[in-house]
């Protein structure tokens with residue numbers, strides 16, 4: 001995959017989130033949404049290291065991971081619109097959706113809860129000899145959840161094929177990570193589990209891909225888990241209604257200079273710029289097609305509300 | 312003196328009162344200090360009381376509820392905030408095995424005067440992990456007091472009561488009620504724990520409700536009055552201590568009982584009320600007891616599905632009609 005492919009995938013995620021915001025503003029999305037604008041290089045780079053059958057577990061801020069794993073855009077929009085989507089039938093919505101067909105174990109709206117679950121997917125891979133790895137992403141703040149600690153140690157002692165990607169976007173909701181931990185980098189904690197830990201530029205898909213590939217290779221050959229901390233920034237609020245008064249003035253403007261799409265654009269010559277423009281237009285059209293298709297998905301039949309509680 | 316406040320402002324006023332009038336109180340939770348709380352409950356408190364009295368914790372519910380217990384046992388009076396009641400499940404060991412038991416298991420030698428403040432219930436589009444109404448888990452746990460304020464005034468009075476209580480109290484507010492406005496008696500003396508309240512007298516049927524379902528029951532009573540059915544609404548307010556006397560007295564007047572809660576049906580606290588009524592009010596009951604609740608499903612996010620599972624005024628009214636016809 002080259003830069004143009006990365007750009008296309010990151011632009012698809014960005015455009016998806018922007019379109020979702022507009023739909024939210026227009027009253028088409030019930031419930032709150034947590035967007036990953038600015039963080040696209042992390043899922044795009046990480047998923048370059050993966051193949052079919054590898055599991056991904058994400059958080060409520062997981063739309064980018066779903067898209068990077070090839071989850072259907074129409075399904076994503078329809079699910080978030082509260083429609084009877086092919087993903088979760090409208091039961092999960094934006095923060096808890098999943099897609100077993102794309103090995104997307106899913107998002108989770110309980111902070112940290114995905115890490116033990118991903119550890120279980122890694123256990124299956126190990127015990128069945130499937131050769132799959134389990135990648136789990138969490139935010140910086142989630143590193144302070146007890147279950148994350150327990151799961152990491154479990155994965156370590158069992159030598160499980162688990163890769164933890166920590167997306168350090170500086171904030172957990174409205175709190176700065178520097179007020180919440182006494183280590184400079186969260187990857188330093190890897191040493192406490194006897195695991196390798198690396199810090200990478202999370203706005204550079206190549207840097208993320210390189211580090212995650214190293215971790216995935218290690219996991220696949222049976223050498224156990226790793227932690228990759230990707231440094232990034234969100235360009236938008238924690239959730240759809242966040243006024244971000246806790247962010248110092250100028251911070252978001254500065255982040256806009258560093259974000260992954262702007263970076264590629266800034267370095268582009270006239271020829272590349274034209275190609276990027278063309279990609280943007282294609283991506284916009286693709287997203288619009290998905291929105292139109294999603295709007296045609298019916299709302300769930302109320303008579304089915306009690307279906308699927310049990311097998 | 313009474314002020315017109317929104318529910319969430321009443322919470323803020325009670326917390327201000329607590330930090331102002333008791334130097335042993337301390338407040339902590341996620342995003343509560345500088346940001347003023349995800350719903351604004353602690354707005355202005357950090358500015359006024361400083362980091363010594365109110366601070367932000369990492370996302371570590373087990374850690375900070377255990378910390379609340381240890382601090383309570385050794386001289387402070389912590390108020391710990393769980394952002395959504397759903398996240399209390401992460402810290403259930405500290406609540407059920409630790410906070411609830413330490414007083415009893417030390418033959419009364421340790422006390423745990425702490426408050427766990429949370430908000431609960433569904434809202435449109437919120438998924439299963441942000442919609443729980445877990446009050447029955449807490450009411451099932453001996454050693455905890457459980458408060459569910461249904462009005463701005465109770466949000467103020469019951470939270471103050473919880474703060475001065477020497478027992479651990481879970482105060483579960485209702486997120487959907489936060490914007491509602493009502494008179495708040497800001498200079499009332501602090502009430503003792505417990506006490507249900509007849510919030511609408513009626514002759515034909517008793518509806519026992521709490522939290523968001525109180526207003527649903529009152530709305531239903533309004534509709535039913537036009538149909539000639541006179542509904543008495545009891546706001547249970549506290550599940551522990553349980554004021555069953557008020558419920559029994561109401562049943563003695565009406566002869567019929569409907570219990571309404573948003574939590575799902577099986578093992579919900581409505582089952583406890585129904586069982587007690589069957590045991591203690593058998594002679595007064597003229598119709599089978601009815602329960603109104605969410606059916607036994609994890610909460611779906613889609614409003615189209617929520618509309619058929621979440622009980623509202625119409626669901627209560629329907630249950631009352633069935634009970635009156637029986």
Ligand SMILES: Cc1ncc(C[n+]2csc(CCOP(=O)(O)OP(=O)(O)O)c2C)c(N)n1
Pocket residue numbers: 059061109110111138139140141142143169171172173238341370372394398401
């Ligand atoms: C157990 C639990 N506690 C609290 C919350 C509320 N909450 C949702 S997101 C969030 C911040 C998480 O921050 P971080 O892990 O850094 O991820 P980010 O949102 O920045 O992607 C909090 C506190 C929750 N969902 N689950």
